[in-house]
Amino acid sequence: MSQNPPRLIDTEFLRVAYLEDGPSDGWPVVLVxxxxxxxxxxxxxxxxxxAIGARVIRPYVRGYGPTRFLSDRTIRSGQQAARGLDVVQLITALQLTRPILGGFDWGGNACCVVxxxxPEQVGGLVSYASYDIIDVEQQRSAFAPSLERVCWYQHLFQSERxxxxxQESRVEISRLLWREWSPGWTFDMATFDRTxxxxxxxxxxEVVIHAYRCMHGHAAGDPMFEPLENRLAGRPPITVPSVTIDGAADPLKPGGTLDHARLFTGPHEHRTLxxxxxxxxxAPGAFTEAVLTVRTWQT
Known part of the structure; x- marks a missing residue:
């Protein structure tokens, strides 16, 4: 468990709080x-x-922990272009040279965006749920009822209710989602409460609500990110060395995401756990093993 308090660094929009482990001159990894x-x-x-020589950066993403917006006038956007730009601006602020990026859920989405x-900023990628760039147009269509049921929270967040x-029950909602999304994992309350x-x-x-409303096409994105969102709508391929991961018991990803392989045009391996x-x-260590695989493709 990290004992040091979070460090702080400013990017264009945020004062980012992050944890850092490993030697300051180690090979860089960013886990989101x-x-x-x-x-x-x-x-x-x-x-x-x-322990094996990496300099590991773990940022609190926008809207979480001690990370703060620098201006009250900045839209509290949760859209994927904003969150991806946060990561690339953090890389620049910390002067990291082509780090390996690793992420899951929003973090996997942001790392895929970067x-x-x-790609010139990235040494490699480890992504849960493979090509996790949101297809906003596809999100306008209905999914199977079984999956729509799992996504109850996304539907809930479309309304002011x-x-x-x-706002009132963020902890209770989050604890429900932990249990539903990881049905075979028994976590203790101390672990949950720390997060x-x-x-x-x-x-x-505000960030969470905007993220899900924008994803479903029910809220406009920040106009400054429209050029980036337009590029993402074109489904650009990921060319950097990549390991992608699925969780076989994840109700959010029934059947897995191996079919995304065609969108990875560089060295690529897919793993199902x-x-x-x-x-x-x-699965502690799964990301470590994947990062090490990506690193062998860099040299």
Missing amino acids: HGFPYDVHAFEADAHRLA AALW GRACL ARAFDNPDFV PVGHNVPQE
Whole structure:
């Protein structure tokens, strides 16, 4: 468990709080969490990687933990272009040279965005749920009823009643999602509570609500990100070395995502693990092994 308090660094829009493990001159890795998780999801992998020479950066994404917007005037956007840009601007601010990116859920989405739009900034990618760039147009269509049922929280967040529910019950909603998405994982309350503290951020609700409304086409994105969103709508391939991962017991990804392989045009390997959605905590070390595989393709 990391003992040092988060470090802070400014990007264009954020004062980003992040944890850092490993030697300052180590080979760089950035591990990005999703919703509703935080930097502690990658605790085991960060320490494993640091022990073998990596400099591991774990940022609190916008709306989580001590990360804050620099201006009250900035739209609290949760759209994928904004979150991807946050990662690439963090890479620049920390002067990291082509780090390997790893992420799941929102973090996997953001890392895929960076790998697709700024491949020159990236040394490789480990992505849960493969090509996790959101196809907003596809999101306008209905999915199978069984999957729509699993996505109840996304439907809830489309209404003002849902916003109020998240505002008042963010911890309860998140605990429900942990249990539903990782049906074979028994976590203790101390583990959950440590992460839940990251939801006590003044922008958490606005960022989360905007993320899901924008994803479903029910809220406009920030106009400054429209050129990036237009590029993402074209489904740009990911050319950097990549390992992709599925959790066979993840109800959000029934059948897995191996069919995304055609969107990876560089070295690529896909792995399916007998776990649910929260791979870093359900299968500690899986991201480490994937990062090491990507690193062998760099040399």
